[in-house]
Amino acid sequence: MHSSPFDLYHTGISPVHGLDARVKLVLALAFVLCVSLTPVGAWPVYLLLLAVTLSAAELAELGLGLVLRRSLLALPFALAALPLLVTLPGPTFASLRIGRFLISISGPGMERFVSIVFRSWLSVQMAILLTATTPLPDLLVAFGALRLPRLLVAILALMWRYLAVLIDEALRMMRARDARSGCVEGRGGGSLRWRASVTGAMAGSLFLRGFERSERIHSAMLSRGYDGTIRSLSRQPPDSRSWRLMVLGLAVLAGLLLLGYRLG
Amino acid sequence: MFALDRMGNEAMGWATRQVGGAAVASGPPAMHIPDGFLSTGVSLVLWAVAVLAIGVALAQVNRELDERKVPLMGVMAAAIFAGQMLNFSVTGGTSGHLLGSAIATALLGPWGAIVVMTCVVGTQAILFQDGGLLALGANLVNMAVIGVAVAYAVFVVSRRLAGRGRFGLMLSGLVAGWTSILVSALACALQLALSGTSPANLAIPAMGGIHALIGIGEGIITAAALGLVYTARRDVLERAEDTASVRGLVVGGLALAVLLAVLSPLASTHPDGLEWVAEEQGFLGAALDAPFRLITDYVFPGIADEKTATVVAGIVGIAVVMLAGWLAGGARRRRESGRSA
Numbered sequence: 001m002h003s004s005p006f007d008l009y010h011t012g013i014s015p016v017h018g019l020d021a022r023v024k025l026v027l028a029l030a031f032v033l034c035v036s037l038t039p040v041g042a043w044p045v046y047l048l049l050l051a052v053t054l055s056a057a058e059l060a061e062l063g064l065g066l067v068l069r070r071s072l073l074a075l076p077f078a079l080a081a082l083p084l085l086v087t088l089p090g091p092t093f094a095s096l097r098i099g100r101f102l103i104s105i106s107g108p109g110m111e112r113f114v115s116i117v118f119r120s121w122l123s124v125q126m127a128i129l130l131t132a133t134t135p136l137p138d139l140l141v142a143f144g145a146l147r148l149p150r151l152l153v154a155i156l157a158l159m160w161r162y163l164a165v166l167i168d169e170a171l172r173m174m175r176a177r178d179a180r181s182g183c184v185e186g187r188g189g190g191s192l193r194w195r196a197s198v199t200g201a202m203a204g205s206l207f208l209r210g211f212e213r214s215e216r217i218h219s220a221m222l223s224r225g226y227d228g229t230i231r232s233l234s235r236q237p238p239d240s241r242s243w244r245l246m247v248l249g250l251a252v253l254a255g256l257l258l259l260g261y262r263l264g
Numbered sequence: 265m266f267a268l269d270r271m272g273n274e275a276m277g278w279a280t281r282q283v284g285g286a287a288v289a290s291g292p293p294a295m296h297i298p299d300g301f302l303s304t305g306v307s308l309v310l311w312a313v314a315v316l317a318i319g320v321a322l323a324q325v326n327r328e329l330d331e332r333k334v335p336l337m338g339v340m341a342a343a344i345f346a347g348q349m350l351n352f353s354v355t356g357g358t359s360g361h362l363l364g365s366a367i368a369t370a371l372l373g374p375w376g377a378i379v380v381m382t383c384v385v386g387t388q389a390i391l392f393q394d395g396g397l398l399a400l401g402a403n404l405v406n407m408a409v410i411g412v413a414v415a416y417a418v419f420v421v422s423r424r425l426a427g428r429g430r431f432g433l434m435l436s437g438l439v440a441g442w443t444s445i446l447v448s449a450l451a452c453a454l455q456l457a458l459s460g461t462s463p464a465n466l467a468i469p470a471m472g473g474i475h476a477l478i479g480i481g482e483g484i485i486t487a488a489a490l491g492l493v494y495t496a497r498r499d500v501l502e503r504a505e506d507t508a509s510v511r512g513l514v515v516g517g518l519a520l521a522v523l524l525a526v527l528s529p530l531a532s533t534h535p536d537g538l539e540w541v542a543e544e545q546g547f548l549g550a551a552l553d554a555p556f557r558l559i560t561d562y563v564f565p566g567i568a569d570e571k572t573a574t575v576v577a578g579i580v581g582i583a584v585v586m587l588a589g590w591l592a593g594g595a596r597r598r599r600e601s602g603r604s605a
Contacts, residue, residue, distance in 0.1 A: 163346070221335060
């Protein structure tokens with residue numbers, strides 16, 4: 001039904017894939033922070049930051065198409081910043097005539113709007129790069145290394161493991177509903193109230209099945225010696241090359257940020 | 265579970281392969297703020313709030329639940345994530361969705377719900393880029409902390425008013441679901457306005473108005489789901505209620521709801537006030553950004569007042585629904601006590 005060809009993680013052998021997950025996580029977070037701190041309208045810095053994401057994508061052999069396509073995901077939210085175009089005071093940049101209304105777009109408004117959308121796009125690209133080149137178990141280890149509480153990491157690990165199972169469960173329920181209730185194009189069968197309560201009952205039974213499944217999983221874990229703590233193989237601390245790369249990356253980002261303030 | 269490293273890779277690779285398309289195809293309510301839309305100062309302050317609140321919730325979960333908590337919370341987080349895909353068509357192309365804060369609260373108690381919603385919102389941001397990484401703090405505060413605290417407070421008060429039976433439970437679920445969506449949306453709009461991204465007089469009424477409608481879908485799904493759980497496995501609900509009963513959180517949640525419901529129309533009619541707040545907190549890194557320029561001239565005359573009316577109507581709505589629930593519950597209680605006497 002919803003099968004899609006793309007994976008979140010793209011198997012590959014590349015310098016980006018090989019980089020320690022902890023270093024990648026730190027650098028990705030630093031990149032997003034740096035993008036957020038770059039002042040409005042520092043266009044050269046934005047282009048340099050774009051060069052960073054695109055060359056990382058190229059280095060990881062992900063294909064620019066994939067990163068660009070998936071990065072459009074956050075675009076609809078630009079609607080929230082759209083009023084800036086007309087509400088920020090300043091010299092008129094362009095004016096549009098729609099019917100009886102004359103809408104004048106101010107220069108500062110345009111600059112701020114485009115900056116917000118561009119920065120948002122850059123951050124999404126970095127997040128995609130992180131998940132596309134880091135296997136999820138490594139990501140969990142990286143979270144642990146960044147002092148995320150162990151309970152939260154354990155819950156996330158279990159959640160990610162069972163995500164597909166419960167999504168399959170939900171998809172099966174929806175297929176069963178489609179098969180059993182007459183549906184009119186764009187409306188669905190029955191009254192609105194009936195449709196809503198059927199969906200509610202589906203949600204309720206999904207959660208109950210989740211409860212019962214978690215009880216079975218718990219018994220299975222107990223029978224395998226679970227005592228409340230989750231053990232995993234200990235990881236090597238990052239080697240000196242990883243450290244050097246992390247420091248270098250942070251220095252580059254700091255340099256770009258300084259450049260942004262000189263220009264902004 | 266233990267050999268995370270050995271088999272984890274394959275299992276999780278398979279999981280995300282299955283999940284990828286489906287999760288993107290489902291569109292949860294437009295409340296996940298991407299990066300870039302919040303100022304750095306606002307983002308960092310909200311991260312700090314999120315870390316504090318979630319830390320408290322984790323400590324409470326650690327204390328009150330046994331070692332079953334890891335599988336229970338993990339699977340329930342996955343179930344909420346999957347449950348967000350369930351939808352029903354309303355009319356035209358629009359459809360009703362579930363966000364899940366209220367139902368998680370009813371099934372797991374407030375602390376468990378905060379932890380589970382944290383995992384859901386975090387996964388959406390980290391794996392599916394639905395919401396930003398720097399903005400994750402804000403999204404966690406809105407959906408995992410405010411959403412759950414408000415749902416819990418409304419749920420507890422409403423259950424007391426509307427009675428303990430199936431009817432009271434469903435009514436409470438309806439009101440809690442609707443309120444949690446509306447208040448989360450108001451918080452989201454307020455943050456966008458504080459960041460200077462959307463003018464307050466536009467963002468707050470628009471977000472409030474849209475989510476007052478979206479919240480109806482959430483409320484109905486929550487109510488029907490709770491009705492089914494009540495019929496099928498009442499013990500699950502009773503267990504959640506036993507672990508819960510946190511007076512501080514009830515007061516806090518109600519205070520949040522009232523504060524945001526009152527503050528939002530105020531902020532949208534008096535943007536100067538918000539501008540003042542924005543300038544006061546501007547030293548927090550926002551000082552690095554272009555100075556805040558919140559808008560005092562109304563470019564679309566009339567819209568602020570009209571849409572503010574929607575928000576006020578929403579608040580009046582809560583009061584009316586709660587009153588109706590209380591009266592209905594009272595009538596039922598009298599009838600039941602009459603029968604037993």
